[in-house]
Amino acid sequence: MNIHFIAIGGSAMHNLAIALYQKGYQVSGSDDTIHDPSKSRLEKYGLLPKEFGWFPEKITNELDVIILGMHAKKDNLELLKAQELGLKIYSYPEFLYEQSKNKTRVVIGGSHGKTTITSMILHVLNYHERQVDYMVGAQLEGFETMVHLTEENDFIVLEGDEYLSSPIDMRPKFHLYKPNIALLSGIAWDHINVFPTFENYKDQFQIFTDSMVNGGSMVYNIEDDNVKDVVESSENHIKKYPYETPKHFIENGITFLETEEGDLPLEIFGNHNLQNLAGAKWICQHMGVDEDDFYEAIASFKGASKRLEKIAENNSSVIFKDFAHSPSKVAATTKAVKEQYSNRTVLACLELHTYSSLNAEFLSEYKGALDAADKAVVFYSPNAVKIKQLEEVTSAQIANAFEREDLVIYTNPSAFKEFLFNQNLEKTAVVLMSSGNYGGLDFDEVKNLI
Template structure:
C-alpha cells in the first residue's frame, strides 16, 4: 500500500508511519515543522520529508490512503488536493481501527491513568513473551516504538484518548475503536476547549462504553463516582468487572503490594498507580495471564515515561518528572509523593501550560491540588496565554484558585530557576509536573547542581 501522512511529525503520527514502514507499506509524508526525537527517527528510516511545508503535488491519484494528523488545518493544501482527487482520507484512530477490525481490540480509556495502565499491560505481556499489536502514548522501556502492527497477532491494545480525531473529524478518538475488552480508569473534566461543560465531557465516556462490542466487557474503577454512573447508565449487553485500589503498605520509601503470597515490592507508588495496577491485572487476566504470572511480571515495571518518572537522585534527595497538568492528576501525584516520602521535604512544581489550565474559569478546580507539598511553585508564561487567545491571568487569580498560602508563582524563567537553585538540596523530593518545560528549564543542569 502507498500511504501519505499529512503532519507526519507528531508523536503518534510518526510512530504509526514507522510501524507501517516496518510492515512493508510505502510511506511518504509532510509537515511544516518536525521536532526531535521524531525528526531523527524518521530520518533513520528514510521517511523524513526533504523539506518542511505542504506540497499538494505529493498527493497523487494512485495513493491508497491519506492519514490526516490533528496538527494540520482544515484548509491544508494537501488535504484540499486529496479531497479533490476523491482519495480515502483516514484520521489516526480510523486507520488503527481498519488495521485491527479482525482482531480482539483492548481499549484503555479514562481522563487519567490510561498511558500507565496500557504500559503495565504491555510490560506484562512482553515479560511472558505474548505478542500483541499496540498503540500507547509514551515511549516504553524495552519497546522500540509506540505503535506496533502485524497481520498475525490476535490482540491489539490501544490507549483510548478522548481528544478529537482530526481537523475534519471532531469525534473523540476512543469512539472509533469499538472495543471487545475495555477499561475505564476515572473521569475528571479535561480539554475544556473542546468539551465546554463537565456534562458534555461525561457524555463522551458514555458513548465509549455504549460502543463496546455486544458481549464484550468493561473493567472499571468502582471508586470513581462518575465512572460508576456511566456503567450504571449503559444499556449495552456487556460483562462488567469492577476494581479498586489494592491493599498496600510503605516501608522506608518502598511500596509493598499485599498479595495472597505475601508482600510484593513494586517500583510504582501512590494510590492512583496502584489502582491502575489493579485495572491492568483484570485486563491481563482476560487476555490469558493469571494472577501469579501478572505479579511476577509487574514487580519489574518501573513506570511509563514522564509518569512519576525518576530522573535523578542523590544520597538524600530524589527528582521525579510527571506529565500531570489537570487538577486531579496534580493532586494525585503530589499526594503520592508525600505518602511515599513522609520524612523528606516535598518540593512540588507545576506549569500551567494547557488551554484548560490557563483558562480563568477553570482555575478554581486546582483548589488544594498542591496542599500536600512543603514547598509549592506554579510557573506560567503570559505569552502562552496570549497565544491561546485567553484572558490575561494575574498572580492573585492563581493564588485565589489554589488557596495555598505557601504557593510561589512565577512568570519569569530566570526567577523560577533562581528559586529552585536557592532551595536546600538535602533530604528533599523534587516533583516537576508539566507537559511543557517551564520556559526552558535545563533539568539535567539542575540534577547536576543537586550533586
C-alpha cells in the first residue's frame, strides 16, 4: 500500500508513519515544519521530507491512501489536490480503526490518566512478553515507537483522545474506535475551544460509551461522579466493571499497595495514579493477565514520560516534571506530591500554556488547584496569548482565579528562571507542570539544581 501523510511531523502522525513503514508499506509525507524528536526519528527511517512545505505535485493517483493530520488546514494545497483526485482520505483514528477491524480493540478514555493507564497496561503485557498492537500518547521505556501495528496480534490497545479527528472530520477521535473493551478514568471539562460547555464535553463520553460493541466490557472509575453517571445511565448492552482507589499507605516516601499477597512497594504515587493502577488491573484481567502477574509487573512501572517524571533527586530534594495543565490534573498532581513528601516544602510551578488555560472565562476553573503546595508559582507568556488570538489575560485575573494570596506570577521567561535557580531546595519537592517549556527552560539545567 502506498500511503502519504499530510502533516507527517506530529507526535502521533510520525509514529504512525514509522509503524506503517515497519509493516512494509510505502510511506511518504509533507509538513511545513518538523521539530525533534519527530525530525530525527523520521530521518532515521528515511521518511523525513527533503524540504518543508506543501507540494500538490506529490499527490497523484498512484497513492492508495492519504492520512490527514490536525496540523493541516482545510485549504491545504495537498488536501485540495487529494480531494480533486478523489483519493481515499483518512484521519489518524479512522486509519487505526481500519487497521484493527479484525482485532479486539481496547480503548482507554478520560480527561486525565489515559496515557498513564495505557502505559501501565503495555508495561504489564511487555513484562510478561505478551505481544499486542498499540497506540499511546507518550514515549515508553522499552518501546521504540508510540504506535505498533501487525497483522497477527489479536489485541490492539488504543489511547482514546476526545479531541477532533482532522480538519475535515470534526468527530472526537475516540468515537471512531468502536471498542470491545473500554475504560473511562475521569471527566473534567477541557478543550473549551471545541466544547464550549461542560454538558457538551460530557456528551462526548456518553457517545463513546454508546459506541462500544454489543456485549463489550466497560471499566470505569466509580469515584468520579460524571463517569459514574455516563456509564451507569447508558442503555448500551455492555458489561460494567467499576473500580476505585485501592488500599495503600505511605512509609518513608514510598507508597505501598495492600494486596492479599502482602504489601507491594510501588515506583509511582498519588491517589490518581493508584486509581489508574486499579483501572489498568481490570483491563489486564480482561486481556488474560491474572492478578498476581499484574502485581509482579506493575511494581517496576516508573510512569509515563512527563507524567510525574522524576528528573532529579538527592537525599533531601526531588524535582518532577509533569504534563498537568488542566485544573483537575494540576490539583491531583500537587496533592499527590504533598502527600508523598509531607515533611518537605512543596514548590509547585504551573505554566498556563493551552488554549483553555489562557482563556479568561475558563480561568475560574483553577480555583484551589494549587492549594496543596507550600509555594505556588504560575508562569504564562503574553506572546502565547497573542498567538492563540485570545483576549489578553492579566496577572490580577490569574491571582483572582486561583484565590491564593501568596501566588507568585511570572510573564518573563528569564525572570521565572532566575526565581527557580535562586531557590534553596533543601528539604523541597519541586513539581514543574506544563505542556510547554516555560518560554525555553532547559530541563537538563534544572536537573543540576540539586
